[in-house]
Amino acid sequence: MNVLITGGNRGLGLGFVQHYLGTGHDVWAGHRADIGGLADIKHSGLHLLQWDVGEDDEPLGELPEHIDLLINCAGIYGPGKDGQELDKVRPAVMQDVFNVDCIGPLRVVQRLHKRMVRGGVIANLSSKMGSSGDNSSGGTYAYRAAKAALVIVSKSMAVDLAPASVHVITLHPGWVRTDMTHQTGLIDVEDSVSGMADVIERARDYAPGAFIAFDGQEIPY
Ligand SMILES: NC(=O)c1ccc[n+]([C@@H]2O[C@H](COP(=O)([O-])OP(=O)(O)OC[C@H]3O[C@@H](n4cnc5c(N)ncnc54)[C@H](OP(=O)(O)O)[C@@H]3O)[C@@H](O)[C@H]2O)c1
Numbered sequence: 001m002n003v004l005i006t007g008g009n010r011g012l013g014l015g016f017v018q019h020y021l022g023t024g025h026d027v028w029a030g031h032r033a034d035i036g037g038l039a040d041i042k043h044s045g046l047h048l049l050q051w052d053v054g055e056d057d058e059p060l061g062e063l064p065e066h067i068d069l070l071i072n073c074a075g076i077y078g079p080g081k082d083g084q085e086l087d088k089v090r091p092a093v094m095q096d097v098f099n100v101d102c103i104g105p106l107r108v109v110q111r112l113h114k115r116m117v118r119g120g121v122i123a124n125l126s127s128k129m130g131s132s133g134d135n136s137s138g139g140t141y142a143y144r145a146a147k148a149a150l151v152i153v154s155k156s157m158a159v160d161l162a163p164a165s166v167h168v169i170t171l172h173p174g175w176v177r178t179d180m181t182h183q184t185g186l187i188d189v190e191d192s193v194s195g196m197a198d199v200i201e202r203a204r205d206y207a208p209g210a211f212i213a214f215d216g217q218e219i220p221y
Pocket of ligand 1: 006007008009010011012013031032033034036051052053054055072073074075076077100125126127128172173174175176177178179180181185
């Protein structure tokens, strides 16, 4: 399989890169300036792809001609919880997080969907924080809004790409020990990635655009 993963240089993205290389696939790993943990991987199946998903019309290196699996993993949280409170969150923060977390995956899919094989899968990483049904604590305006919008964008992609036999799902990785959570999550990257990879493997058991956690549970949104 040819697998393309954005934000592949650290955290969950790097975990996905290691998982799919380890299971014998060719991986195009997206990164911005810093290649991070990708520098330590010596594998002939690894292809580096510089791609800032927050920018329009990024000049890109060599892309795979055909893509079997596209994982939109790159994302930002924005300022810490305090900076996203009702009286503190600024319009520019709302826009910055939306630009990367929602428009980013849209940009990527606009550039790549014609390369997806029939039977291919696109997995967009949202967060349970973007589920309005799960929101009982309020706050975190920018991240919640951007991740909620991604679920909706992902559903439209699922409908629009179904005729091309490309299945689009949205994932929640759990609360994972990465830089984003300051390593305070409940589970390790390996457990989250192996759970999400199982869900991806069984993606067609779920409806197009379904929102699914790493443990296979569907998330209402
Ligand atoms: N960790 C969790 O508990 C959790 C929970 C729910 C959802 N998620 C989602 O899962 C995804 C991965 O999270 P993580 O925990 O692995 O986060 P992370 O450790 O903070 O890593 C974020 C990754 O996204 C990349 N990135 C950020 N902005 C980018 C841009 N404009 N263009 C390209 N790459 C960009 C980063 O690259 P740089 O190194 O260049 O910054 C890095 O590779 C995110 O979408 C996140 O919202 C995570």
